[in-house]
Amino acid sequence: MIRGLIFDLDNTLVDSRLDFDAMRREMGIPADTPILESLERLSLEDAARCREILHRHELAGAARAILLPGVEGLWTEVERRGLRSAIVTRNSLPVAQATLEKVGLTVELLLTRDCGPTKPDPWPIRTTCEQWSLEPAEVVVIGDYRFDIECGRAAGARTVLLTHCGTPHLYPNDEEADLVLSSLAEFPRLLAWIDGLGS
Ligand SMILES: [Mg+2]
Structure with a gap:
């Protein structure tokens, strides 16, 4: 049951309306790869930059x-x-x-x-x-x-x-x-x- x-x-x-492809393009990570897992393989600096991009997109998504x-x-x-x-x-x-x-x-x-x-x-x-x-x-x-x-x-x-x-x-x-x-x-x-x- x-x-x-x-x-x-x-x-x-x-x-x-989250556009994961647009996020990937902005982050410079390959298409069709999961974003969170990709971030773990980046340098600390790059990962921080990408997390900001992700957060900005997600926050805009929440608002709409x-x-x-x-x-x-x-x-x-x-x-x-x-x-x-x-x-x-x-x-x-x-x-x-x-x-x-x-x-x-x-x-x-x-x-x-x-x-x-x-x-x-x-x-x-x-x-x-x-x-x-x-x-x-x-x-x-x-x-x-x-x-x-x-x-x-x-x-x-x-x-x-x-x-x-x-x-x-x-x-x-x-x-x-x-x-x-x-x-x-x-x-x-x-x-x-x-x-x-x-x-
Ligand atoms: Mg889903």
């Missing part, structure tokens, strides 16, 4: 963030059903908090890259489960990127991939997701799937 939902933030719950379709409806159902809810994001704590404040969303637990190892590491999922005293099999990780699926699976949770306009095969690990939805606008399908998993 599913008792908790763990959401990615950007492009899952909110649209903050809007809730994605379906999130309000899903939140009502989450509360009605007494499901636990958490957000696990590679964004920073101050920016994630500013984003949630901007869109007026409250969540029980928020784990960011400032809290510990970040996705695709399963640490934030395991930590959430420990805090809730739940088994990973009792939670669902929901996100729009391969790291969301990878960290959920590595922790032993069920996973839901949101493809937005893309088709699932564009995502390297789509076949590993337990459910594929276009977005949370399809939340009734998500809830029906959860109900189908039974107790």
Whole structure:
């Protein structure tokens, strides 16, 4: 039986129009490489410069963030059903908090890259489960990127991939997701799937 939902933030719950390619260009790091991991390989000086670029983009994203379709409806159902809810994001704590404040969303637990190892590491999922005293099999990780699926699976949770306009095969690990939805606008399908998993 599913008792908790763990959401990615950007492009899952909110649209903050973060342009990761523009960030990479400005930082001078190769396309298609994960930004946080790239920064760890730079000199201290370069990494500091890139962190400033990242923070500026993320802060601007928080200021323009809007809730994605379906999130309000899903939140009502989450509360009605007494499901636990958490957000696990590679964004920073101050920016994630500013984003949630901007869109007026409250969540029980928020784990960011400032809290510990970040996705695709399963640490934030395991930590959430420990805090809730739940088994990973009792939670669902929901996100729009391969790291969301990878960290959920590595922790032993069920996973839901949101493809937005893309088709699932564009995502390297789509076949590993337990459910594929276009977005949370399809939340009734998500809830029906959860109900189908039974107790
Ligand atoms: Mg995302």
